[in-house]
Amino acid sequence: xxxxxxxxxxxxxxxxxxxxxxxxxxxxxxxxxxxxxxxxxxxxxxxxxxxxxxxxxxxxxxxxxxxxxxxxxxxxxxxxxxxxxxxxxxxxxxxxxxxxxxxxxxxxxxxxxxxxxxxxxxxxxxxxxxxxxxxxxxxxxxxxxxxxxxxxxxxxxxxxxxxxxxxxxxxxxxxxxxxxxxxxxxxxxxxxxxxxxxxxxxxxxxxxxxxxxxxxxxxxxxxxxxxxxxxxxxxxxxxxxxxxxxxxxxxxxxxxxxxxxxxxxxxxxxxxxxxxxxxxxxxxxxxxxxxxxxxxxxxxxxxxxxxxxxxxxxxxxxxxxxxxxxxxxxxxxxxxxxxxxxxxxxxxxxxxxxxxxxxxxxxxxxxxxxxxxxxxxxxxxxxxxxxxxxxxxxxxxxxxxxxxxxxxxxxxxxxxxxxxxxxxxxxxxxxxxxxxxxxxxxxxxxxxxxxxxxxxxxxxxxxxxxxxxxxxxxxxxxxxxxxxxxxxxxxxxxxxxxxxxxxxxxxxxxxxxxxxxxxxxxxxxxxxxxxxxxxxxxxxxxxxxxxxxxxxxxxxxxxxxxxxxxxxxxxxxxxxxxx
Amino acid sequence: xxxxxxxxxxxxxxxxxxxxxxxxxxxxxxxxxxxxxxxxxxxxxxxxxxxxxxxxxxxxxxxxxxxxxxxxxxxxxxxxxxxxxxxxxxxxxxxxxxxxxxxxxxxxxxxxxxxxxxxxxxxxxxxxxxxxxxxxxxxxxxxxxxxxxxxxxxxxxxxxxxxxxxxxxxxxxxxxxxxxxxxxxxxxxxxxxxxxxxxxxxxxxx
Numbered sequence: 026x027x028x029x030x031x032x033x034x035x036x037x038x039x040x041x042x043x044x045x046x047x048x049x050x051x052x053x054x055x056x057x058x059x060x061x062x063x064x065x066x067x068x069x070x071x072x073x074x075x076x077x078x079x080x081x082x083x084x085x086x087x088x089x090x091x092x093x094x095x096x097x098x099x100x101x102x103x104x105x106x107x108x109x110x111x112x113x114x115x116x117x118x119x120x121x122x123x124x125x126x127x128x129x130x131x132x133x134x135x136x137x138x139x140x141x142x143x144x145x146x147x148x149x150x151x152x153x154x155x156x157x158x159x160x161x162x163x164x165x166x167x168x169x170x171x172x173x174x175x176x177x178x179x180x181x182x183x184x185x186x187x188x189x190x191x192x193x194x195x196x197x198x199x200x201x202x203x204x205x206x207x208x209x210x211x212x213x214x215x216x217x218x219x220x221x222x223x224x225x226x227x228x229x230x231x232x233x234x235x236x237x238x239x240x241x242x243x244x245x246x247x248x249x250x251x252x253x254x255x256x257x258x259x260x261x262x263x264x265x266x267x268x269x270x271x272x273x274x275x276x277x278x279x280x281x282x283x284x285x286x287x288x289x290x291x292x293x294x295x296x297x298x299x300x301x302x303x304x305x306x307x308x309x310x311x312x313x314x315x316x317x318x319x320x321x322x323x324x325x326x327x328x329x330x331x332x333x334x335x336x337x338x339x340x341x342x343x344x345x346x347x348x349x350x351x352x353x354x355x356x357x358x359x360x361x362x363x364x365x366x367x368x369x370x371x372x373x374x375x376x377x378x379x380x381x382x383x384x385x386x387x388x389x390x391x392x393x394x395x396x397x398x399x400x401x402x403x404x405x406x407x408x409x410x411x412x413x414x415x416x417x418x419x420x421x422x423x424x425x426x427x428x429x430x431x432x433x434x435x436x437x438x439x440x441x442x443x444x445x446x447x448x449x450x451x452x453x454x455x456x457x458x459x460x461x462x463x464x465x466x467x468x469x470x471x472x473x474x475x476x477x478x479x480x481x482x483x484x485x486x487x488x489x490x491x492x493x494x495x496x497x498x499x500x501x502x503x504x505x506x507x508x509x510x511x512x513x514x515x516x517x518x519x520x521x522x523x524x525x526x527x528x529x530x531x532x533x534x535x536x537x538x539x540x541x542x543x544x545x546x547x548x549x550x551x552x553x554x555x556x557x558x559x560x561x562x563x564x565x566x567x568x569x570x571x572x573x574x575x576x577x578x579x580x581x582x583x584x585x586x587x588x589x590x591x592x593x594x595x596x597x598x599x600x601x602x603x604x
Numbered sequence: 605x606x607x608x609x610x611x612x613x614x615x616x617x618x619x620x621x622x623x624x625x626x627x628x629x630x631x632x633x634x635x636x637x638x639x640x641x642x643x644x645x646x647x648x649x650x651x652x653x654x655x656x657x658x659x660x661x662x663x664x665x666x667x668x669x670x671x672x673x674x675x676x677x678x679x680x681x682x683x684x685x686x687x688x689x690x691x692x693x694x695x696x697x698x699x700x701x702x703x704x705x706x707x708x709x710x711x712x713x714x715x716x717x718x719x720x721x722x723x724x725x726x727x728x729x730x731x732x733x734x735x736x737x738x739x740x741x742x743x744x745x746x747x748x749x750x751x752x753x754x755x756x757x758x759x760x761x762x763x764x765x766x767x768x769x770x771x772x773x774x775x776x777x778x779x780x781x782x783x784x785x786x787x788x789x790x791x792x793x794x795x796x797x798x799x800x801x802x803x804x805x806x807x808x809x810x
Contacts, residue, residue: 383689383691384689386688386689387661387687387688387689388688390688390689390708390709390710391617391619391620391688391709392619392620393709393710394620394623394624394686394688394709394710394711395617395619395620395622395623395624395710396623396710397623397710397711397712398620398623398624398626398627398710398711398713398716399622399623399626399627401627401712401713402623402626402627402629402630402713403626403630405627405630405631405713406630423619423622423623426619427619427623430619467661467688467689469663470616470661470662470663470666471661471689471691473661473662473663473664473666473669474663475664476663514669
């Protein structure tokens with residue numbers, strides 16, 4: 026619309042210039058006065074055009090000034106055509122030629138018309154309006170834009186003032202010159218032309234840069250095999266790049282709704298994706314969600330999507346734009362790695378079980394021996410006439426208890442040897458430690474090792490696989506036992522503690538009184554194949570570290586102040602920082 | 605000081621200890637159980653007749669250590685070892701240090717009761733031996749130096765005449781000494797005398 030106003034402005038200017046030239050070349054009075062009269066039409070268009078242009082281009086300006094300027098100009102035009110001589114002169118007395126700028130031009134003299142002040146008022150109102158617009162815009166705009174204010178509005182104001190002043194002076198006979206408003210008109214035209222050209226150039230530049238950056242982004246996305254997408258939230262339509270379309274298996278170019286996209290996702294993952302999208306819309310964080318897309322070949326693609334919302338001025342989400350990438354390979358590698366860890370952990374457990382087999386057998390022989398002795402004692406007692414039923418019952422109770430004890434030991438051995446998928450249970454670290462220690466009780470007894478356990482009560486529960494964690498404790502204890510093989514019998518002490526760590530985490534420490542870990546091995550002790558023992562692969566601590574880290578924890582080792590070494594691992598409380 | 609023999613049982617595993625104790629008691633033995641070697645040593649009276657049934661692997665002072673400790677105190681109480689695992693080197697050590705037997709858990713009643721019977725017999729024999737020796741020693745102290753000399757010669761198989769020649773005295777004196785010392789020692793014949801000296805482990809020096 027601003028352009029229309031500008032066109033009107035320019036036409037008005039051109040029309041006025043035409044009339045002024047006609048006046049300058051008029052040879053008879055009637056020619057002159059006719060031109061003088063008709064000029065007011067293009068001037069009206071000029072006035073209306075400039076005022077509307079200012080308003081539309083800058084978007085500010087008092088409406089009443091617009092109405093007043095155009096209104097007064099209309100009145101002047103009506104008067105102009107209603108009266109025989111027009112609004113500029115009450116009567117034109119005569120014309121004559123003068124030399125002006127090397128040309129012969131016609132000028133007139135006559136009695137000025139008081140109604141001309143209406144016309145002048147209109148022009149002044151235009152000036153006032155231009156100033157108003159200019160100042161208001163100047164105040165509100167940022168410094169780079171302010172130039173527009175004074176160049177456009179200022180030039181129109183200047184033109185208005187110059188036109189009024191000059192034509193008044195001519196009409197009042199103060200100076201002798203042809204009407205020249207179209208000359209003054211060149212100033213605003215020049216200014217506006219410059220501004221418009223500037224805008225066009227800038228727009229072209231911006232558009233070029235935009236295309237370049239789009240091309241860059243497209244290149245990057247292609248290189249990374251990313252699919253991009255933009256979701257128009259209000260209209261619920263998603264623009265998909267070709268890659269995204271491929272990922273989602275949309276057959277043809279289409280802009281689906283969010284619902285339609287969800288239908289292409291694996292049914293089990295839809296809720297999670299919906300929740301993640303909602304959170305990203307209302308919460309602080311960007312969208313980040315992984316899900317499966319069923320493939321036609323009876324497999325699934327794993328896809329990771331990340332996105333960010335754009336809000337409008339009020340912060341209402343308007344758009345979300347993001348990328349989606351195929352992470353199937355990564356996921357498969359992860360699953361592979363995990364299953365390999367499982368296998369390794371299992372093998373290591375079996376090795377541990379075989380190392381402990383002697384003491385495990387002993388562990389079983391205790392209850393079995395007790396059962397046998399009790400049963401045989403009972404048989405003898407029954408052969409007597411004075412058998413006491415209460416005593417006999419006590420014997421049977423013991424037999425039952427011992428049987429249960431033996432069954433427990435077998436169960437623990439079985440769980441060591443069994444190959445199973447890791448569980449994610451909520452467990453008490455204290456129980457895990459106690460179970461592990463029961464398996465090695467006999468070993469400790471054999472070696473004459475005194476055991477000191479301190480298991481704090483009220484420790485936070487921990488999320489994990491009890492078999493694997495027991496394995497870690499067993500590994501550390503067996504290492505400690507081996508370390509003390511050469512320690513004098515009286516000072517073989519093994520300390521096992523479970524206590525609170527930072528932030529509710531749980532720490533388990535196994536301390537021995539052996540010779541300690543060799544300082545040059547201390548920081549490599551968890552690496553593969555590092556061992557100071559003659560037997561074994563040196564994998565026990567490595568696997569222990571992998572298990573602990575898979576549970577979101579950390580393991581470390583250090584030497585005691587005087588003698589011995591401690592190996593400790595920390596596990597986060599359930600619900601925090603799970604891997 | 606001697607009465608019916610006691611079977612001492614030392615094992616840190618409570619249920620096993622109870623089972624063994626019951627079994628032994630049901631067979632008529634007097635049993636005193638202990639949960640640790642330390643407890644046993646605290647109240648040990650070497651004069652009490654009886655044997656020891658001992659678990660090999662115990663925390664702190666183990667079976668073998670207890671065996672050493674008892675031997676250091678000069679106790680000859682017979683020990684029967686019980687173990688959950690048949691470790692050859694431990695059994696050899698135990699037997700070399702004088703254990704009576706080395707049994708594995710679980711242990712059947714016949715094996716255990718036979719071993720205990722054997723151990724108690726050994727203990728009784730040893731005590732009898734010690735008592736006899738002590739008695740001989742007591743009586744020996746009542747002999748005069750001359751009588752002791754004559755005894756040495758008699759036990760060596762010499763005739764009275766030869767002894768008289770050795771000691772520079774007459775046969776009649778020798779005969780007198782002989783009958784005195786035989787009376788003091790409570791024996792009726794040379795055969796008995798020799799037997800007594802043998803049992804006592806020989807003639808004491810000096």
